[in-house]
Amino acid sequence: GKGPLEKELKDQAKEQGDTIKFLGAKTHEELRTIYASADVFVAPSVTAKDGDQEGFGLVILEAMASGLPVVASNSGGITEIIKDGNNGLLVPEKDVKILSEKINEILYNTQLKQMILKNSKQTVQKYDYKTIAKNYKDIIEKVI
Secondary structure (H helix, E strand, O other), X not given: OOOOOHHXXXXXXXXXXOOOOXXXXXXXXXXXXXXXXXXXXXXXXXXXXXXXXXXXXXXXXXXHHOOOOEEEEOOOOHHHHOOEOOOEEEEOOOOHHHHHHHHHHHHHOHHHXXXXXXXXXHHHXXXXXXXXXXXXXXXXXXXX
């Protein structure tokens, strides 16, 4: 997508050579293709200087629904979705060493990866629109 840090981030990426690509905004169909080509989804989020943190993390649910194991920062709303070692792996903010270790762990530990993928499916079902709609319906019926 786009954002206020786009130019700064692209400049930083240029310093790394041609290894980082900015894909811009994508349609849902394009995202399916991108997710299908990946082995792991990594969401390294950090708390901003003003205390602002990642919100709910819908993109994490999208990755899970696409069958990707997730490695993400132990930050903000991400922890509402990911339970470390259960349906994903959480790492401390800004700890590149542990982040890379956890990415490798999920890539090379087949048993861990399969367990995380199984639990991720259950997490995704919990947040499915039909499930949420049923929960709202149940609440409204109890109130009425």
